[in-house]
Amino acid sequence: MFKTMRWVGLSVGLVVGVAGTGFALAQSKTPIKIGVIGPTKTLVGKQGVQGATLAAEMINKTGGVLGGRPVELIVYDTNFAPADGVAVVQRLLTQDNVKIVTGEVSSSVSLAVIPVVQAEDAIYIATVPKHPDVTNSGYDKVFRLNSTTAMDATAFNQFLTGNVKPQKVAVLAENSDFGRLTIDNLKQLFGPKLVFAETYGMQQNDFNSMVTNTRASGADLVCIAGSNMEQYGNILRALSDLNFAGRRCVMPGILNSEGIKIAGKSADGAVSADIYVPSLDGDMNRTFVQAFEAKYGNKPEKIELLGFESIWLAAKAMDMAGSATDVAKIAAAIRQGPWETPRGKLVFEANGQAKSGDLIRLEVRNGSMEPIRN
Amino acid sequence: MTELIAQQLLNGLTQGMAYALVALGLTMIFGVLHVINFAHGEFYMLGGLAAVLGVTTAGLPYALAIALAVVTVSIVAWLVDRIAVAPVLDTRDGPATVLLTTFAVSLLIHQAVLQSWGPAPGRIDGLPGAISFGSIVLGYQRLLVLVAGIALLAGIEFVLRRMAIGRKVRAIAQSAYAAQVVGIDIITVRRVTFIAAAALAGLTGALLVPVTLFSPAMGQHVIINAFVIVVIGGMGSPIGAVVCGLLLGVLEALASTVVPQEIGTAIIYALLLAALLVRPQGLFGSVRT
Numbered sequence: 287m288f289k290t291m292r293w294v295g296l297s298v299g300l301v302v303g304v305a306g307t308g309f310a311l312a313q314s315k316t317p318i319k320i321g322v323i324g325p326t327k328t329l330v331g332k333q334g335v336q337g338a339t340l341a342a343e344m345i346n347k348t349g350g351v352l353g354g355r356p357v358e359l360i361v362y363d364t365n366f367a368p369a370d371g372v373a374v375v376q377r378l379l380t381q382d383n384v385k386i387v388t389g390e391v392s393s394s395v396s397l398a399v400i401p402v403v404q405a406e407d408a409i410y411i412a413t414v415p416k417h418p419d420v421t422n423s424g425y426d427k428v429f430r431l432n433s434t435t436a437m438d439a440t441a442f443n444q445f446l447t448g449n450v451k452p453q454k455v456a457v458l459a460e461n462s463d464f465g466r467l468t469i470d471n472l473k474q475l476f477g478p479k480l481v482f483a484e485t486y487g488m489q490q491n492d493f494n495s496m497v498t499n500t501r502a503s504g505a506d507l508v509c510i511a512g513s514n515m516e517q518y519g520n521i522l523r524a525l526s527d528l529n530f531a532g533r534r535c536v537m538p539g540i541l542n543s544e545g546i547k548i549a550g551k552s553a554d555g556a557v558s559a560d561i562y563v564p565s566l567d568g569d570m571n572r573t574f575v576q577a578f579e580a581k582y583g584n585k586p587e588k589i590e591l592l593g594f595e596s597i598w599l600a601a602k603a604m605d606m607a608g609s610a611t612d613v614a615k616i617a618a619a620i621r622q623g624p625w626e627t628p629r630g631k632l633v634f635e636a637n638g639q640a641k642s643g644d645l646i647r648l649e650v651r652n653g654s655m656e657p658i659r660n
Numbered sequence: 661m662t663e664l665i666a667q668q669l670l671n672g673l674t675q676g677m678a679y680a681l682v683a684l685g686l687t688m689i690f691g692v693l694h695v696i697n698f699a700h701g702e703f704y705m706l707g708g709l710a711a712v713l714g715v716t717t718a719g720l721p722y723a724l725a726i727a728l729a730v731v732t733v734s735i736v737a738w739l740v741d742r743i744a745v746a747p748v749l750d751t752r753d754g755p756a757t758v759l760l761t762t763f764a765v766s767l768l769i770h771q772a773v774l775q776s777w778g779p780a781p782g783r784i785d786g787l788p789g790a791i792s793f794g795s796i797v798l799g800y801q802r803l804l805v806l807v808a809g810i811a812l813l814a815g816i817e818f819v820l821r822r823m824a825i826g827r828k829v830r831a832i833a834q835s836a837y838a839a840q841v842v843g844i845d846i847i848t849v850r851r852v853t854f855i856a857a858a859a860l861a862g863l864t865g866a867l868l869v870p871v872t873l874f875s876p877a878m879g880q881h882v883i884i885n886a887f888v889i890v891v892i893g894g895m896g897s898p899i900g901a902v903v904c905g906l907l908l909g910v911l912e913a914l915a916s917t918v919v920p921q922e923i924g925t926a927i928i929y930a931l932l933l934a935a936l937l938v939r940p941q942g943l944f945g946s947v948r949t
Contacts, residue, residue, distance in 0.1 A: 485920065486921065491875070
C-alpha cells in the first residue's frame with residue numbers, strides 16, 4: 287500500500303516537475319544580462335523600457351533562453367545626452383559584463399555609444415534612433431530596428447508632394463542629428479518652397495516665438511521633426527493657439543497617442559506615417575497587444591514595439607547561436623533572419639538595418655491615429 | 661512686420677515674466693539668507709504638479725488648484741527649511757553646506773515625483789480662449805501670467821517697502837548682525853522669506869503648466885535660466901531679477917525674428933555675461949563692503 291502510494295506520489299511529482307521545468311529552470315539558472323539604455327525619465331524612454339520588460343517576462347515565462355536561463359534587463363538612463371550614454375554603456379560592458387546593449391531614442395546618443403560598443407566587441411541593437419549613420423559605422427555588430435529618415439523620406443515624400451501638395455513649407459526640428467537631417471531632406475525635396483526652417487533645444491517648452499515666425503513665413507504646411515512628444519505636442523498646441531491656418535505634418539515614426547493627448551484637439555488633421563500600429567493583423571501581434579494591455583492598461587505603439595523587439599530578437603538570436611557570449615555567432619544569427627515579430631516578418635540588411643514592409647500613412651482624427659486608406 | 665514684432669513682444673513678455681518670477685524667489689532667498697537654494701526649481705515643479713493633481717484628480721476648479729499649489733509648496737518649503745536649511749545655516753561654512761543640503765533636497769523631490777508620478781507630462785487647460793488684434797493673438801492663460809506677475813511684483817514691492825515684515829527683511833538683507841542687535845527675530849524672518857519665495861515659485865509653476873505642460877524635469881530646466889538671471893541682475897537684487905528676466909524673455913523673442921532662436925539666446929547670454937565684466941556685482945547689484 288505504502289509502495290503504491292510512493293509511486294503515485296513520485297509520478298505526480300514528476301508530472302508537476304516536468305510541467306514546471308521551463309519556468310523553474312528559467313528562474314534557477316544564471317541569468318543572461320541584457321543592457322537597455324534610453325532617456326528613461328522621459329515618456330518615450332519609459333515606453334521603450336515597458337516593451338523591453340514585457341519581452342523579458344514573456345521569454346522567462348516560456349522557459350527562458352539557452353535551455354532555461356532567464357533574461358535579466360539592466361536599465362540605465364542616458365538623459366538624451368551623448369556623454370551620459372557613453373558612461374552608462376561603458377558601465378554595462380565593463381562592470382555589468384553584458385554582451386548585448388539595446389535601446390536609445392536619440393541618434394546623437396547612439397552615434398556616441400557605437401565606438402564604445404565596438405571597443406568592447408559587443409552587440410548594439412538600436413531601437414528608436416533614425417539617423418542613417420547609426421548603421422553606417424562599419425562595425426558589423428550594430429543593428430537598428432526603426433526605419434531611417436532616408437527610408438521614411440522615400441515613402442513619405444511622395445505622399446507630401448503628391449497628396450498634400452504644399453506651396454510653402456516650414457520645418458520645426460529638434461536640435462539633434464535627426465532634426466538637422468530632416469531639415470536637409472526637406473530642403474532637397476522642396477527646394478525654394480521650404481521658406482522657414484528652425485531648430486529647438488531638447489529642453490525648450492515654450493514655442494510661441496518659433497510658431498509666430500512660422501506663421502509669418504506664409505507656409506501652408508508645417509512639418510515637425512522631434513522625437514520628444516511633450517515638445518511636438520506643445521508645438522501643435524501653439525500652432526492652434528496662434529491660429530496657424532496651414533496643414534500640420536509630424537515626420538514619420540514620431541507621432542503617438544501620448545503626443546496626441548498633449549496636443550488635444552490641436553492634433554486633429556495632422557498627418558504622419560509609421561512602421562507599426564497596434565491594429566495590425568497577425569497572431570503574434572495580437573498576443574503582444576493583449577499581453578501589453580494586460581500589464582500596462584493601454585495599447586502598445588511603435589516605441590513599445592521596438593523595445594519589445596530588441597529583447598525578443600536578442601534572446602531568440604542567442605538561442606539560435608547556442609551562446610550568450612559568442613557575439614560573432616549571435617550577430618550572424620541576427621543577420622540570418624527572417625524574424626517573426628508583432629509587426630510581421632523582420633529581415634536585416636548587410637549593414638544591420640531592419641526592414642519590415644511599407645510605412646503606414648496616418649492622420650489624426652478626433653484624437654486618434656487612423657490609417658489613411660488610399 | 662509690425663504685427664510680427666508686436667506678437668513677439670507679447671510672447672517675450674509672458675516668457676520673461678515666468679523667468680522673472682522664478683528668479684525673484686531665488687534672489688529673495690539669496691538676499692536674506694545669503695545662500696543659493698538649489699531646490700528652488702523643484703518648488704516650481706511641485707507647484708505645477710499640485711495644480712495638475714488638483715484639477716485632474718481632485719476635480720478642483722483651476723483657481724482653487726492654484727491655491728492648493730501655493731499651500732502645498734509652502735508646507736514643503738517649511739519642512740525643507742526646518743530640515744535642510746535652518747539647522748545648518750549658522751554653522752561654520754553654513755552657506756556652502758546649505759548649497760549641498762538644498763541640492764540633496766532637489767534630487768530627493770525630483771526622484772520622489774519621478775517614482776510616484778512617472779516621467780509622463782501632465783496637462784491642464786487653464787483659462788481657455790484668446791484675445792485677437794488682427795493677427796496678434798494673446799491667450800487668456802498667458803494674459804493671466806502677465807497680469808498675475810505684475811500684481812505679484814507690485815505686492816512684493818509693497819510688502820518690502822511699506823510693511824513691518826518687509827522692513828525687517830530689508831534690514832536682515834543689509835546686515836543680519838545689526839538686525840539681531842536691534843531685536844529682529846532673524847530666524848523667523850529668514851523662514852518667512854524662504855517659504856514666501858518657495859510659494860512664489862509654486863504659484864509660478866501653477867500659472868505656467870497650462871502654457872508649457874507639467875513635466876517632472878521642468879524645475880531642472882527653469883533653474884539654470886533663473887541662476888543666470890539672478891547673477892546678471894545682481895545677487896539678492898529683486899529689481900535686477902525682474903528687469904533681467906523680462907529683458908531676457910523679450911530679447912529672445914525679438915532676436916528670433918532675425919537669427920535662429922538658439923543662436924539668438926546664446927548671443928544674448930554672451931552679451932549679458934560680458935556686462936558682468938564691467939559690473940561684476942551684476943547690473944543692479946551693489947558692491948558689498
